[in-house]
Amino acid sequence: MDVPQMKSKLKYYGAETLRGIHAFVPEKEPKYYLYNLILDYPNRGGKGFRPGLCIASCKAHGGQLHQAKFTAVTLEMLHNAFLIHDDVEDESAYRRNKPTMHSAHSRAIAINVGDMMNALSLYPLWRNKELLGDKLAQRIFLEVYHLITESAEGQALELGWRQDNRCDLTEKDYLRMILKKTCWYTCIQPIRIGALIGSNGVLNPDSFNRLGYFMGAAFQIQDDILNLIGEESAYGKEIGGDIIEGKRTLMLIHLLSECTSEERHFIKGYLGTPMLGRDLADAKQILDLMHQYKSIDHAKKTSQYLAGAALKEFYTHFSHLKDSEDKAFLETIIMYMINRDY
């Protein structure tokens, strides 16, 4: 499968999931302040990466799309709820080429929409009982419970580091943070749940932890790189936004470990300034330092290695499965990460 075919399949799974999300949003008041806004972020056209992984993992293991449809809806709803709350917490201005929800409305409204979206994401899991039986539905519920708690823990770490202006972080700290904040909910658990559904609960989902982690980590690092060097229109957010927000990315951690003490003092001073008081020229200088110290190259190489490790895990756990479009789809996603040229 080539990359355009992979993207087309991802789009199809994303569209199916979006249809499901629409079906689960109540048609009642208050529409203007709540229910219409629930559909705002999903309608902006995300990649549908999480539902795509879940559905593909399910089908590669012998299941069918409809068996994973409710779980896919839950994953995408939770993702969008996280995004709404993240944008508030990070004070981000743009999401998917449009103003973030709190910028377009208010912080209070955005927080409430995120809360409702979290609540709505539970009902598809309840419907899994009819679709998959009590036992499997309960296992999926616990998987989702786990991914939510891990994501909140990861977010707490990241927010806490910014609050305390931590500049002593190591790559290991970063890997732990993204495992919790991103990897469980973006890759590990979608693949685990898909495999559980496809195998009707027979497979041990722990086999997919490393695959999902390596994929998720590579995905997150590449996303952070794109934030620094990508095209704004393609990325959908302000370029360099992570530096302005003071996000502890792999590049920033690398830079802090490599730069001179004078430069570290400057960076620490910048990160210690409240976000609205930060100078864009200083942010640009930090970006220049990242280039100078090859922090971005280091991150690219690191994500490539992680994607390579993911491919090895993929072959270990998927080679024995019958060849299928969905198996090839998963392989192509990993290959795309390895060969990404930004």
Add this chain to the structure above:
Amino acid sequence: MPKQKDNPKNKQGSSKGKNREGEPWIDSDRVMNKAQSIVNSAVNVLEEEIAAGILAAKKIEKKLIDVDEIRSDPDALMNRIRRDSHEVLDLVIDGFAAITAQMNEVIETLKNEKENQSKQKTKPKAASKKPSPDVIVLEPENPMKPGESVTLNLIMYEDTASDPKTIAFRKSDFIGSGNQKISLRSIIIQPKKTQLKPKEEKDISITIKLPKNAVPGDYNAFITCINNPQIRVLIAIKVIE
């Protein structure tokens, strides 16, 4: 704001920042090795986090579970086993199914025989040289409700003229259908141990005291003698709401 430098590696910095004159200040091999090591680091982080998650989950379980309650509630006990080990659960369920099937077969056979026998008075075949397949079945006249008690009487009679025999009773749990179970603590045998002289007769009282959370259904428990397994007493009860 600090000055921008031509060479960002200040030679007064730490040793890790130093480079030799005339060489590029970033060693590409070093970058690559670092990237490789990050994969190993990631594996360690994952293992640590999974272990921490398991530990945290166990601590929550400990806080949530009332050990005494779960011991007296066979369903909750089975659920816990299921969570802890699916493989063990499957074995246990298979075992229960086999035992229940065997018990039911025994009960059916006995019920047919029982019609021709006295329910109350019986003579154990302990001294018989030839093993007897006979099993005594005792059951209350009426179904029991959770929390209720009933006492059944058994008369033991030593019909041989040989040495005195020591009878020490051993009892099992009540086993119901599926995973249902009532603890053997609900059976009180008085006396638990006794001696029977030749031609002597003794009354044994067996009290069944059902727990308040007993689940309705049919249950069977087995009583035997530690010294003589040929003494076989089956207690059959029906628990109703």
